Amino acid sequence: QGQLVESGGGVVQPGGSLRLTCEASGFIFSGYGMHWVRQAPGKGLEWVALIWFDGSKTYYAESMKGRFTISRDNSKNTLNLQMNSLRPEDTAMYYCARWEGNLRALDIWGQGTMVTVSS
Amino acid sequence: EIVLTQSPGTLSLSPGERATLSCRASQSLTPPLVGYQQLVWYQQKPGQAPRLLIYGASNRATGIPDRFSGSYSGTDFTLTISRLEPEDFAVYYCQQYGGSSAFTFGPGTKVDI
Numbered sequence: 001q002g003q004l005v006e007s008g009g010g011v012v013q014p015g016g017s018l019r020l021t022c023e024a025s026g027f028i029f030s031g032y033g034m035h036w037v038r039q040a041p042g043k044g045l046e047w048v049a050l051i052w053f054d055g056s057k058t059y060y061a062e063s064m065k066g067r068f069t070i071s072r073d074n075s076k077n078t079l080n081l082q083m084n085s086l087r088p089e090d091t092a093m094y095y096c097a098r099w100e101g102n103l104r105a106l107d108i109w110g111q112g113t114m115v116t117v118s119s
Numbered sequence: 120e121i122v123l124t125q126s127p128g129t130l131s132l133s134p135g136e137r138a139t140l141s142c143r144a145s146q147s148l149t150p151p152l153v154g155y156q157q158l159v160w161y162q163q164k165p166g167q168a169p170r171l172l173i174y175g176a177s178n179r180a181t182g183i184p185d186r187f188s189g190s191y192s193g194t195d196f197t198l199t200i201s202r203l204e205p206e207d208f209a210v211y212y213c214q215q216y217g218g219s220s221a222f223t224f225g226p227g228t229k230v231d232i
Binding site for chain 1: 156157159161163167168169170171174175178180210212214216219220222223224225226227
């Protein structure tokens with residue numbers, strides 16, 4: 001069925017940087033687009049970014065443009081999210097998720113990694 | 120940008136009752152005529168990641184019980200749980216993707232006891 005495991009979360013000061021990683025297993029990673037979705041404590045889901053199966057195209061939510069960079073390494077089955085210039089409002093659980101194009105839906109989700117931006 | 124509005128914010132029901140959740144899009148989903156295919160429902164329980172429930176507005180994902188059903192009319196989408204089981208008490212989100220950066224979630228509906 002497939003599994004996604006996020007890592008790299010933690011506490012960082014405002015203006016700092018953090019790099020999240022999502023390790024995929026159990027499916028052909030290079031065949032799927034991948035997304036990051038976040039959820040602030042007690043709030044709803046917010047889409048962050050997506051990357052095509054081959055890494056050729058990336059898209060971002062407006063508030064993340066210029067600060068976040070999504071990337072992937074298909075040889076290592078890993079997805080990354082480089083987050084710079086972090087703000088307190090970036091505090092959230094960050095999930096990676098697989099985009100199943102046939103369903104047009106996020107069908108596999110990781111358990112998330114928590115990012116806290118605080119001084 | 121298409122905005123998804125979900126109602127009600129909270130639905131208080133008892134096991135065995137029927138739950139009807141609404142998701143309304145601010146404009147027709149794209150592409151025209153088949154935009155409904157972009158509408159997805161997820162379920163999220165406390166402390167867990169979201170789980171895919173319904174895709175293409177009305178298709179159950181693998182392993183989802185048939186008490187869950189989705190329907191639509193124009194820009195109005197509905198998730199129905201025919202008879203609530205204790206494990207169904209959760210937050211439900213609708214989501215649509217129109218291509219490029221046009222990826223949005225609704226604010227969610229909490230179904231609680």
